[in-house]
Amino acid sequence: MSPILRRTTSSILLVLACVVAVVAVLGAWADRQLLDTDQWVDTSSRLLEESAVQDATAAYLSDQLVQGPAIRAKLEAGLPPRLQPLAAPLAAGAGEIAERTARRLIASGAFQKLWRETNRRAHRQFIAIVEGDTRLANAGVVVDLRPQLGVLAQRLGVVPDATGDHGTVHVLRGDNLKTIRKVVHALETLRWVSVVVLLVLLVGGVALAPNRAHGIVGAGLALLIAGLLLLVVRRAGGHYVVDKLVANGSDEGAATATWSITTSLLRDIAGALVVLGVVDVLAGWLASGSSWARKVRRFSTPALTEHGGLVFGGVLVLLLVLLAAGLLPAAGQLWAIVLYVLLAGLGVWALRRQVEREAIADA
Template identity: 60%
Template sequence: MLSRVLLSLACLVAIVAALGAWADRQLLNTDEWVTTSGTLLRDPAIQSATAAYLSDQLVDAPQVTARLREGLPPRLAPLAGPLTAGVGELADRTAKRVIASGAFGKVWDETNRRAHEQLLAVINGDSGVLASRGVILDLRPELGVLAERIGVTPGRTGDQGRVRVLRGDTLDSVRKAVKLLRDVRWGSLALLVILLVAGVAVAPNRPRALGGAGAALIIAGLLILVVRRVAGTYVVDQVSAHGAGQPAAEATWRIATSLLADIAVTGIVLGLVLAAGAWLAGGTGWARSVRRFTAPVLVDHPELAFAVVVAVLALLVLGGLLPTVGGGWAVLIYLLLAGAGVLALRRTAEQERITPAG
């Protein structure tokens, strides 16, 4: 009973640890966020939305129409509207080409870096003017790049090209939530390991408990994926209201939470590894047959068994079939789990060779 309670708690803590790791690495790391913003810009839906916004900001349709009417002869004044539409279409097409250029990408990275540094300043306790006005994505440099390509002079007044990402009245809630996730990251990860180890240690049937530990990680990973999907649907609906911006909003959510999905998949894979180890250490006929078949290598040539396991892991990682979120840490965890599994199977195989099952 105690083992089940500990493993159930481990499932909940795994979710918190995953959210903390995602917040710390993808939301609070400026370099990582700049990389993420670059990935966003390569998405076709976001390119279209960005191009439409920049062209609208650059080409003030009512103002252009009024100027055309003033400059055209009275008989041609009705053409002001269609000509304005043509200017806007030209700006939109040009913006899409400009967005794909390297010069625009560099400006985009710097813009997102500045916006993210604003966010970090607020989260870390800046309560001055920045906190009151909110976090602003200043796209005026991007407007300058587009204006230079088209050959017009952009306006530099008001809020043209300035997107308010977070308002000042919402930043306090965001600050508290993000700081909480960041602060509990390492503590929740350590607690997760303790709960998993304790849940297996106190169980009367340790192979079965090992399978329960794997199930806890699998359930946690699946829950994270489900919550990501449900939350994404809600956020996208709120932001786009099923309008023209929905594809861009969906792409933004998908890319911005990609690391969270990777963490969830990694947890699922680790859970499957633990479950497989529990099955191999169990008392089923199939498990005994596998142990008898591998006993000559496990017992007499353990170095060969370790080499085979390392080679299989390397192939899975290089082939992209095994998630490596966390880089070297993920690979190290895989190696430690595989090594512990080989040692446990070797010990069981030795015991069964000495005392064969009746």
């Protein structure tokens, strides 16, 4: 294969790798956000820490309590017969008191624990339905806030309506579930297939490059650009989604907080991809034929040739710092850690071989 054809093929593979990297990160984010129960519970708990979300939740709980017959019955029982017609307007006015009480309740540890249990239960329903549980399919996914509503009613000295549907939110049911199943199964396939394809494209792009160092730089640029594109898409998508939600009557603060928190994992993965891309670019530059790279290699020749083990140890420490800080993709996965260690070892070995050859050539 001619150098021009190899260069062209390598460039095409690396451009495709950039596109596939974007798809792979989006698939990994959606997969973890939708299918990981612990991630779902942590995200919902972080949402409740936002004041705008607390206000929206307090308003919902107070509305559900006031709309039920509990407060009105309490007022009717305490009013004289002639004043009982005032029970309805007084119950409506009690909504402000209930909302203030709900805000204080939401800040308590007991409510936070109930909130986590509620979201964990709802997500397990979702997973069971996705996996084909026909018993839950008819009811769909239900976020049951009746325990929280019961605590609020107890704080106000009333008994909540146990027979109505107040405090239950139906998230998914009916025909939507079939679509969700298809989406989830597609995500599960996409997550692993896209990662494998990405690795093949990166390896192929580097292997076919006429200059191996330039191929490594190209692979790093592909990852770097993919990470930056994802960060831009997240920011632009946030403005679009929040504007749509606000136009449909949602609170802007709650909508902004929800988008920011639910996509924080996407931001972290994209940022890690940027860091990995920068590391690859630096590694490729260090192995290149530029004058500055040659000077760096000459300076490091004694350390690499005489103390290669110490150099690898230093690189390994730096790698562990990046992994501990979560600055590399899949930093918590064992397979990724092993892969990074192997690549670091291979890089130090290749650099040592290169400086040895250059030392012999200069002698």
